[in-house]
Amino acid sequence: MSSSTYIAPTDHAKAADKFMEDEERVNWHDKALWFIREKRDVASKQLPEWELLRETASQIKLNVLGNLDAYLEQFEQNAKQNGITVHWAADAAEHNRIVLDIIQKHGIQKLVKSKSMLTEECHLNDYLADNGIDVVDTDLGERVVQLAQEPPSHIVLPCIHKRKEEVGELFHKHLGTEKGASDPAYLTEAARQHLREKFLTSDLAITGVNFAIAETGGFVVCTNEGNADMGAHLAKVHIACMGIEKIIPKAENLSVFLRLLARSATGQPITTYSSHFHRPRPDQEMHIVLVDNGRSIQLGRKDFYNSLKCIRCGACINTCPVYRRSGGHSYHYAISGPIGAILAPNMDMKKNADLPFASTLCGSCTNVCPVKIDIHNQLYQWRQVLAKEGYVPSSKTQGMKVMASVLSNPTMFRMAGKSGRFMMRLAPGLANIKAVNPWAKQRDMPEAPKESFREWYIKNKKKS
Amino acid sequence: MSSRESILKQVKANKPAAAPLPGALRFPPLPAAECLEKYVRIAEAVGTVVMRVDDLSAIGAYLKKHYESPERVLNTVKGVGFGQELSGPIEDGHTLSNLEMAVVQGTLAVAENGAVWVSEEHLPIRVLPFITEHLMLVVSEKDVVNNMHEAYARLDVSAPGFGAFISGPSRTADIEQSLVIGAHGPKRAHVFLVK
Numbered sequence: 001m002s003s004s005t006y007i008a009p010t011d012h013a014k015a016a017d018k019f020m021e022d023e024e025r026v027n028w029h030d031k032a033l034w035f036i037r038e039k040r041d042v043a044s045k046q047l048p049e050w051e052l053l054r055e056t057a058s059q060i061k062l063n064v065l066g067n068l069d070a071y072l073e074q075f076e077q078n079a080k081q082n083g084i085t086v087h088w089a090a091d092a093a094e095h096n097r098i099v100l101d102i103i104q105k106h107g108i109q110k111l112v113k114s115k116s117m118l119t120e121e122c123h124l125n126d127y128l129a130d131n132g133i134d135v136v137d138t139d140l141g142e143r144v145v146q147l148a149q150e151p152p153s154h155i156v157l158p159c160i161h162k163r164k165e166e167v168g169e170l171f172h173k174h175l176g177t178e179k180g181a182s183d184p185a186y187l188t189e190a191a192r193q194h195l196r197e198k199f200l201t202s203d204l205a206i207t208g209v210n211f212a213i214a215e216t217g218g219f220v221v222c223t224n225e226g227n228a229d230m231g232a233h234l235a236k237v238h239i240a241c242m243g244i245e246k247i248i249p250k251a252e253n254l255s256v257f258l259r260l261l262a263r264s265a266t267g268q269p270i271t272t273y274s275s276h277f278h279r280p281r282p283d284q285e286m287h288i289v290l291v292d293n294g295r296s297i298q299l300g301r302k303d304f305y306n307s308l309k310c311i312r313c314g315a316c317i318n319t320c321p322v323y324r325r326s327g328g329h330s331y332h333y334a335i336s337g338p339i340g341a342i343l344a345p346n347m348d349m350k351k352n353a354d355l356p357f358a359s360t361l362c363g364s365c366t367n368v369c370p371v372k373i374d375i376h377n378q379l380y381q382w383r384q385v386l387a388k389e390g391y392v393p394s395s396k397t398q399g400m401k402v403m404a405s406v407l408s409n410p411t412m413f414r415m416a417g418k419s420g421r422f423m424m425r426l427a428p429g430l431a432n433i434k435a436v437n438p439w440a441k442q443r444d445m446p447e448a449p450k451e452s453f454r455e456w457y458i459k460n461k462k463k464s
Numbered sequence: 465m466s467s468r469e470s471i472l473k474q475v476k477a478n479k480p481a482a483a484p485l486p487g488a489l490r491f492p493p494l495p496a497a498e499c500l501e502k503y504v505r506i507a508e509a510v511g512t513v514v515m516r517v518d519d520l521s522a523i524g525a526y527l528k529k530h531y532e533s534p535e536r537v538l539n540t541v542k543g544v545g546f547g548q549e550l551s552g553p554i555e556d557g558h559t560l561s562n563l564e565m566a567v568v569q570g571t572l573a574v575a576e577n578g579a580v581w582v583s584e585e586h587l588p589i590r591v592l593p594f595i596t597e598h599l600m601l602v603v604s605e606k607d608v609v610n611n612m613h614e615a616y617a618r619l620d621v622s623a624p625g626f627g628a629f630i631s632g633p634s635r636t637a638d639i640e641q642s643l644v645i646g647a648h649g650p651k652r653a654h655v656f657l658v659k
Contacts, residue, residue, distance in 0.1 A: 032640070032641050035641060036641070049489075049491065052489070053489075056486050056489060059483065059484075059485075059486045060485065060486060062480070062483045063482070063483050063484060063485040063486075065479060065480055066479055066480050066481055066482040066483050067479070067482055068475050068479050069472050069475040069476040069479065072471075072472065072475070073472065082625075088466070088467045088468035088471055089467060090467040090470060090471060094467060138648065139638070140636045140638040140639070140647060141636075141638035141639075144638065144639075157637075157638060157641075158638070159638055159639070160641075162639075162640075163640065164639050164640045164642070167639050167640075184639040184640060184642035184644050185642075185644045187639055188636055188639065188644040188646070188647060189646070192646065192647060192648060195648060196561070196648070199648070200558055200561055213622070216621070216622035217622075218621070218622055224634065224635050224636060224637075224647065225634055225635070225636050225647035225648045225649065226594045226634040226647060226648040226649025226650075227647070227648045229590075229591070229594040229628070229649065230591070230594050230595065230648045230649065233557060233589075233590040233591035233594065233595075233626075234557050234558060234591055234595075244471065244475070249485055250485075251616060251620075251621050251622060252488050252613075252616045252617070254612070254616060254621075255488075255489070255611070255612035255613045255615065255616045256489065256612075258612055258629070259576075259577075259611070259612050266637070268510070268577075268631075269506060269510065269576060269577035269578065269631070270574075270577035270578075270579050270612075270629060270631050271631070272510075272630065272631050272632055272633070272634055272635055272649070273594075273628055273629070273630060273631075273634075273649070274579070274628060274629040275626070275627075275628040276621045276622075276626065276627045276628060277625075277626055278621075278622050278624070278625050278626065279625030279626070280625070281590060281625070281626075290471075292467075292471045292474070292475075296471060296474040296475045296478055297474070297478070299474075299475060299478040299479055299480070300474075300477070300478030300479075302480070305480055
């Protein structure tokens with residue numbers, strides 16, 4: 001593909017423009033996320049050993065990635081011994097087929113599902129709906145976006161982009177709550193009653209997996225709402241879906257990860273529930289689907305395999321100045337924000353070429369990451385790869401070429417500076433027209449000085 | 465080639481160089497009195513009502529005083545003396561949909577996060593501590609540990625088929641970051657620390 005003809009099919013910047021049309025909402029969204037970031041700061045500062053925990057977690061995950069095949073086999077063997085059926089899926093399509101097969105084998109028409117970013121990545125809900133299965137998301141935020149027919153905009157807070165009045169409107173329409181009611185406690189109680197009926201009448205539950213333990217063949221699911229437990233313990237069949245990178249070697253490693261996860265995510269010392277599943281109930285069937293879907297390719301990218309250490313806490317998202325002001329949906333990938341922007345190009349460089357550019361490279365994501373992924377470096381590295389592969393829009397590459405030639409030639413640089421200053425003094429309004437100068441889109445241009453620093457320096461050096 | 469084989473083959477071919485697994489972290493132990501004080505402070509901060517009692521019968525006396533009817537109360541801890549005592553397993557969790565209160569034995573409690581380890585070994589059915597509207601956990605004072613490292617060192621989490629760290633009542637902040645207690649699990653949680 002030639003770089004001059006490439007135009008991104010979807011574009012973060014354009015979607016962000018749309019999000020930013022409502023300035024009041026952007027400011028509210030920005031503050032809501034910063035509030036969570038601050039809670040994370042308070043929680044982490046209470047542990048003097050915080051940095052040791054981060055370093056240890058990062059090293060455990062590095063050990064996992066370097067031995068992933070052996071740990072996967074060990075996990076499979078132990079899980080089978082525990083009476084769990086283990087499935088392997090090379091990609092999203094195979095994952096979805098496996099899940100549907102289990103559902104159909106039991107003649108089930110409806111099921112409850114707790115949060116799983118993997119199933120979002122695989123678009124499982126759409127696939128099951130197309131096959132006539134009624135899927136009910138049971139995490140409150142996920143239920144809200146499901147009723148709104150939207151994807152989650154944040155991996156931990158799926159409906160962080162919605163105002164309570166909008167949730168009230170949705171619940172009025174779908175759950176019959178009072179018109180105009182928007183009190184979060186009232187709406188949560190309505191969802192509790194609505195979903196309790198679903199828990200009590202569903203024979204099958206799908207959950208995600210936060211950690212799977214190679215040594216013991218069990219897995220851990222973390223929630224605050226208790227929805228994964230309500231679903232799994234009442235259902236005859238429990239299917240847990242996980243990416244292959246969710247493996248950890250030993251149960252004792254959980255001490256490190258559970259200390260980091262909730263503190264990084266929401267500033268809580270631990271999620272309300274950290275549920276350890278090792279064997280099905282006597283009257284229950286338990287399945288685990290191990291999904292690759294591009295992970296083994298990412299594992300081979302030396303600049304990017306560290307991204308597979310991610311424990312999906314969302315800290316990088318909450319702190320990101322670009323995410324906070326552009327909203328999760330402008331990332332057009334299941335996982336939004338900085339971490340999504342380094343995972344998405346691995347899945348589809350062409351479709352996600354814009355995402356690594358949705359960053360100021362300020363490095364805040366890297367600073368808060370509990371497993372020390374060098375997120376901002378990877379964003380920068382992806383830009384190099386994408387440009388080399390020809391996935392960067394021509395406006396960007398051409399502009400860079402012009403800039404490179406100007407900056408590498410002192411005469412041209414001086415000429416450009418002089419004419420720029422002249423033009424800005426002559427017609428200051430011109431530089432502030434957004435269509436002519438994209439730099440001025442959200443900025444006012446400064447007043448142009450009469451002379452450059454170089455001119456001033458030459459003049460003053462002569463004087464002294 | 466099956467997907468299992470192809471995934472394992474590709475992982476093996478692409479994985480980075482092996483790095484050592486760090487050993488378990490250990491921190492100096494906290495004196496028992498400080499540990500208990502820390503537990504109470506943090507458990508209360510996450511919405512748990514903590515009661516320190518001399519013995520199990522004191523729990524029964526407390527419950528009698530605060531809850532009129534023992535009818536919809538399921539008590540799985542012998543010696544508490546309130547509600548319907550139960551020692552055997554429950555066949556079907558759906559029958560508990562109307563349960564007001566469950567009294568359940570916890571194995572240990574963790575000071576740093578207010579959590580209590582509750583496992584199948586002490587449960588007549590897995591769904592019990594989640595489906596009940598009000599969860600009463602009973603933990604011995606000597607079983608309060610400082611942090612998660614100490615907790616995992618003491619527990620064999622794979623011995624029961626199911627176990628969970630439970631910290632406070634269920635909650636959500638999904639609507640505009642407003643904390644609401646009582647999502648899908650219990651709306652209230654007590655921990656009784658027994659001397």
